[in-house]
Amino acid sequence: MKIELLYWDGCPSHPEALELLQTVLAERGIEATVELREVRTDSEAEALRFPGSPTIRVEGRDVDAFGAEGRPALTCRIYYLADGRVSPIPSREQLEEALR
Amino acid sequence: MSIAISETAPSFSLPGVDGNSHSLEDYGDASALVLVQSCNHCPYVQAWEGRLIAIQQDYAERGVHIVAISSNDVSSHPEDSFEQMQARAREQGFNFDYLYDESQSIARALGSERTPEVFVFDGDRKLVYHGAIDDSRNETAVTAHYLRDALDAVLAGEAPAVADTLPVGCTVKWRS
Numbered sequence: 001m002k003i004e005l006l007y008w009d010g011c012p013s014h015p016e017a018l019e020l021l022q023t024v025l026a027e028r029g030i031e032a033t034v035e036l037r038e039v040r041t042d043s044e045a046e047a048l049r050f051p052g053s054p055t056i057r058v059e060g061r062d063v064d065a066f067g068a069e070g071r072p073a074l075t076c077r078i079y080y081l082a083d084g085r086v087s088p089i090p091s092r093e094q095l096e097e098a099l100r
Numbered sequence: 101m102s103i104a105i106s107e108t109a110p111s112f113s114l115p116g117v118d119g120n121s122h123s124l125e126d127y128g129d130a131s132a133l134v135l136v137q138s139c140n141h142c143p144y145v146q147a148w149e150g151r152l153i154a155i156q157q158d159y160a161e162r163g164v165h166i167v168a169i170s171s172n173d174v175s176s177h178p179e180d181s182f183e184q185m186q187a188r189a190r191e192q193g194f195n196f197d198y199l200y201d202e203s204q205s206i207a208r209a210l211g212s213e214r215t216p217e218v219f220v221f222d223g224d225r226k227l228v229y230h231g232a233i234d235d236s237r238n239e240t241a242v243t244a245h246y247l248r249d250a251l252d253a254v255l256a257g258e259a260p261a262v263a264d265t266l267p268v269g270c271t272v273k274w275r276s
Binding site for chain 1 (some may be wrong): 143270
């Protein structure tokens with residue numbers, strides 16, 4: 001299974017996202033290497049269709065299809081939780097769903 | 101690097117989302133003035149927004165004024181434009197002023213680095229607390245209420261036990 005975590009260093013959320021991702025992978029017994037990729041420039045963001053940090057793709061598919069449509073930018077990405085709250089990282093449920 | 105504890109609040113005169121200009125002197129009667137480096141687009145700001153509204157509500161009768169200021173470069177982050185600021189304040193029901201620092205002069209004067217980042221000034225407009233609103237973006241996980249504790253101290257005529265914490269959030273978007 002190919003998992004990519006794209007991040008921009010100007011946003012502090014990717015370590016927390018990586019930790020949650022690795023926790024969910026371990027809980028589900030999935031052996032996979034998470035490929036970390038830093039996005040450094042606007043042109044890289046455009047080329048990678050990077051809508052903000054962090055962006056997690058499982059087999060090339062974004063864990064949050066709605067947010068994946070956002071404008072490519074070096075920015076912190078917004079995730080919406082099931083209860084309507086805003087979060088800078090995907091929810092556990094979004095990650096679990098993406099890993100099914 | 102942010103201004104130091106006990107330094108004086110920088111002077112400002114900025115347009116607010118209410119259509120009026122707001123200056124430091126306009127808050128002269130405030131027992132405490134809380135300047136919050138803020139913006140629209142940042143998920144950390146949005147996660148803490150409700151708590152800021154609650155704090156303003158809880159402390160308004162004791163003369164505390166919260167003033168949020170966005171200084172972000174709108175060319176890279178159009179979600180932070182003045183028009184979008186007006187819309188967000190309306191939609192979220194802000195009960196505090198929300199000002200636009202287009203020149204980024206206040207962000208520079210404060211030495212802001214993150215959004216949200218708070219600066220609490222006492223009645224003499226000396227900085228008494230700088231940093232985070234509390235210790236978790238997740239409201240249910242909060243164990244330390246830095247901003248509320250600082251305001252309680254100021255209102256009691258005391259120095260906050262914790263004067264400086266690390267703000268967690270998006271970077272201020274400087275003009276290139």
